[in-house]
Amino acid sequence: MPNTITPLAQGLRERKKQKTRESIQREAMRLFEMQGYEETTIEQIAAAVEISPSTFFNYFPSKEDVVLYDAYDPVLASLLMERPADEPLSISFRRVLEEMGGIFERDREIILARARLWFGVPALRARLWEEVEKAQVLMSGLIAQRSGRDAEDFETRVTVMVMVSAAMEAMHEWLRRDGQGSFVDLVNQALDMVEAGARLDEIASPKHTG
Amino acid sequence: MPNTITPLAQGLRERKKQKTRESIQREAMRLFEMQGYEETTIEQIAAAVEISPSTFFNYFPSKEDVVLYDAYDPVLASLLMERPADEPLSISFRRVLEEMGGIFERDREIILARARLWFGVPALRARLWEEVEKAQVLMSGLIAQRSGRDAEDFETRVTVMVMVSAAMEAMHEWLRRDGQGSFVDLVNQALDMVEAGARLDEIASPKHTG
DNA sequence: CTTGATTATTGGAGAAACTCCAATTATCAT
DNA sequence: ATGATAATTGGAGTTTCTCCAATAATCAAG
Numbered sequence: 001m002p003n004t005i006t007p008l009a010q011g012l013r014e015r016k017k018q019k020t021r022e023s024i025q026r027e028a029m030r031l032f033e034m035q036g037y038e039e040t041t042i043e044q045i046a047a048a049v050e051i052s053p054s055t056f057f058n059y060f061p062s063k064e065d066v067v068l069y070d071a072y073d074p075v076l077a078s079l080l081m082e083r084p085a086d087e088p089l090s091i092s093f094r095r096v097l098e099e100m101g102g103i104f105e106r107d108r109e110i111i112l113a114r115a116r117l118w119f120g121v122p123a124l125r126a127r128l129w130e131e132v133e134k135a136q137v138l139m140s141g142l143i144a145q146r147s148g149r150d151a152e153d154f155e156t157r158v159t160v161m162v163m164v165s166a167a168m169e170a171m172h173e174w175l176r177r178d179g180q181g182s183f184v185d186l187v188n189q190a191l192d193m194v195e196a197g198a199r200l201d202e203i204a205s206p207k208h209t210g
Numbered sequence: 211m212p213n214t215i216t217p218l219a220q221g222l223r224e225r226k227k228q229k230t231r232e233s234i235q236r237e238a239m240r241l242f243e244m245q246g247y248e249e250t251t252i253e254q255i256a257a258a259v260e261i262s263p264s265t266f267f268n269y270f271p272s273k274e275d276v277v278l279y280d281a282y283d284p285v286l287a288s289l290l291m292e293r294p295a296d297e298p299l300s301i302s303f304r305r306v307l308e309e310m311g312g313i314f315e316r317d318r319e320i321i322l323a324r325a326r327l328w329f330g331v332p333a334l335r336a337r338l339w340e341e342v343e344k345a346q347v348l349m350s351g352l353i354a355q356r357s358g359r360d361a362e363d364f365e366t367r368v369t370v371m372v373m374v375s376a377a378m379e380a381m382h383e384w385l386r387r388d389g390q391g392s393f394v395d396l397v398n399q400a401l402d403m404v405e406a407g408a409r410l411d412e413i414a415s416p417k418h419t420g
Numbered sequence: 421c422t423t424g425a426t427t428a429t430t431g432g433a434g435a436a437a438c439t440c441c442a443a444t445t446a447t448c449a450t
Numbered sequence: 451a452t453g454a455t456a457a458t459t460g461g462a463g464t465t466t467c468t469c470c471a472a473t474a475a476t477c478a479a480g
Contacts, residue, residue: 125343
């Protein structure tokens with residue numbers, strides 16, 4: 001499956017596929033925003049794109065995937081790989097996020113619409129975990145590559161999981177703030193909390209005023 | 211929806227419902243283990259319990275819920291509520307887990323079977339996030355109650371999310387070890403890592419030999 | 421530009437998970 | 451015993467998704 005970011009569309013075939021995939025995603029999102037996710041059938045999407053329902057399933061294995069399908073993952077992955085191998089993971093993570101900040105700003109509206117569905121539609125919300133795990137696997141692999149550690153190592157997995165779910169919570173917060181402000185900043189804040197040692201001891205007691 | 215742990219079954223009606231719900235769950239799990247989750251249809255489950263498919267949906271909103279449905283949540287919730295209000299959350303969490311350790315030991319085989327499905331079947335794995343969020347909401351609410359903080363407070367949410375996802379990772383690890391050893395111990399280990407500040411800086415560098 | 425090989429599109433048949441509803445049947449409270 | 455209440459059931463229908471075979475578009479090579 002090639003991505004939205006294709007180096008150079010080689011043949012007519014590839015270019016057409018590309019366009020079709022984008023059309024499906026665009027029309028689907030338009031309909032979802034107009035009428036809601038559950039209320040939109042695959043027939044309707046297919047009709048809007050002027051393809052058959054069968055063809056829809058040639059491009060996306062399920063209705064959910066139209067929303068889930070993400071062009072950022074491979075970018076994030078490759079940026080992460082480019083970081084110096086001796087750099088601490090949390091720093092790499094922050095740097096890469098900053099590098100991607102521009103993209104996030106540019107696509108703000110699209111990302112926001114996607115996120116709204118993501119967290120708002122039960123079927124999609126359920127699949128969030130898979131996204132978290134994808135990220136976890138990616139980063140665990142990176143750690144394994146850099147260090148002598150096993151990617152399956154318990155400590156590695158917990159550490160990465162904690163980072164990723166903190167980032168996920170940052171996205172949630174960003175959404176709660178209706179996409180106002182910087183997403184990257186929120187992730188950084190969340191990571192700060194985690195790195196500070198997740199003040200589990202203090203958080204139960206009343207917040208110190210001021 | 212009453213739970214598996216019902217104080218005293220009052221009428222015949224309630225008792226029968228109870229029994230039916232348990233039968234469905236038992237027969238479903240038996241079939242899932244025998245033939246796999248996807249391969250088992252609701253018709254088959256209904257036939258095994260000697261009810262109609264319609265009735266199945268009176269008890270569980272979906273096939274997934276048969277596996278997901280959990281009697282432990284309310285127990286955990288009430289135990290958590292009983293902890294002294296000035297006790298740090300992480301301690302409360304650990305104590306409650308220890309209190310529940312006996313139950314986990316007793317139901318080890320059942321929990322293991324459930325967990326295998328949980329992490330193994332894509333449809334169920336996807337729904338893990340909802341379980342995580344349920345726990346997050348529960349605990350955030352508790353924090354809000356105890357402290358002056360808002361349950362929606364970003365810091366609160368991140369902290370709780372991190373704890374819960376660490377626990378989830380512990381469950382995953384427990385499953386990878388085939389249910390050998392103590393689940394509670396693994397959760398404690400995961401929490402230790404989180405509290406130690408999630409050594410994101412160190413984990414990227416090669417592990418010190420020994 | 422033609423031809424033969426790939427590959428994409430399509431329609432049809434069908435399974436499975438649900439939803440909705442109205443008829444029936446079982447329990448309950450009196 | 452009886453009327454109210456709640457559970458069970460069957461049937462009809464929708465939607466997502468699978469499988470497959472026919473058709474149509476693209477491609478690579480001569």
